[in-house]
Amino acid sequence: MRFQEIISCVQACDTLLEVGCDHAKLTELALRKGVCKRAIASDISTLCLEKAKATLCGYNCVEYSVCDGIPANTNADCILICGMGGHTIRDILSRYDGNATLVLSPQSHAELVRGFLNENGYAINLDRCFESAGKFYDVIRAENGERKLSAMQIKYGADYKTHNVALKKRLLRVLENLRGGGEANAERIAEIEEVLAWQK
Numbered sequence: 001m002r003f004q005e006i007i008s009c010v011q012a013c014d015t016l017l018e019v020g021c022d023h024a025k026l027t028e029l030a031l032r033k034g035v036c037k038r039a040i041a042s043d044i045s046t047l048c049l050e051k052a053k054a055t056l057c058g059y060n061c062v063e064y065s066v067c068d069g070i071p072a073n074t075n076a077d078c079i080l081i082c083g084m085g086g087h088t089i090r091d092i093l094s095r096y097d098g099n100a101t102l103v104l105s106p107q108s109h110a111e112l113v114r115g116f117l118n119e120n121g122y123a124i125n126l127d128r129c130f131e132s133a134g135k136f137y138d139v140i141r142a143e144n145g146e147r148k149l150s151a152m153q154i155k156y157g158a159d160y161k162t163h164n165v166a167l168k169k170r171l172l173r174v175l176e177n178l179r180g181g182g183e184a185n186a187e188r189i190a191e192i193e194e195v196l197a198w199q200k
């Protein structure tokens with residue numbers, strides 16, 4: 001399921017910060033699996049943070065922060081931002097200048113997140129599409145570094161040339177819809193066919 005897929009992309013770390021934690025189910029799973037020693041659960045909404053406190057009440061290694069974006073001077077070595085649109089994640093990252101590892105799962109517009117990382121000194125070292133409960137998601141892990149992406153990698157995933165069953169299924173579905181739209185979609189169809197040629 002979605003939580004398991006995302007947490008499997010978080011490497012062992014000291015302090016995990018979840019930005020926009022809501023009920024903090026992701027943080028709870030990370031703690032339960034021993035992926036992190038400590039955690040910071042943060043959200044822009046006080047109400048959401050109350051939900052997080054209820055989920056994590058059994059853990060005394062968690063701090064809480066009501067905050068728009070990434071809390072200032074955070075000591076987290078891994079930052080998790082999931083379940084928000086690509087515009088919001090890009091905005092949050094644009095106000096951060098630390099060097100934690102980022103694990104990001106935008107609900108939409110993953111290309112905006114990849115584009116931001118590409119232009120701002122991050123190297124994406126994992127970029128995976130997965131399917132959960134009939135929906136498709138992206139999860140991206142990045143660190144400070146250099147890995148320049150092509151326009152195709154930004155749009156379809158840094159690792160679109162690596163075989164991925166979910167990516168293939170997602171793009172076949174998009175292709176089916178685009179084909180109904182005729183000539184206007186020709187360019188997009190050609191791009192997707194190029195990606196699918198790597199997914200045989």
Ligand SMILES: C[S@@+](CC[C@H](N)C(=O)[O-])C[C@H]1O[C@@H](n2cnc3c(N)ncnc32)[C@H](O)[C@@H]1O
Binds near residue numbers: 020025081
């Ligand atoms: C759909 S929930 C995602 C919860 C969890 N991260 C997950 O993936 O299951 C999005 C959460 O992001 C929070 N949020 C939205 N904008 C935010 C911001 N700028 N800073 C911090 N939290 C934000 C919302 O309050 C909400 O709790």
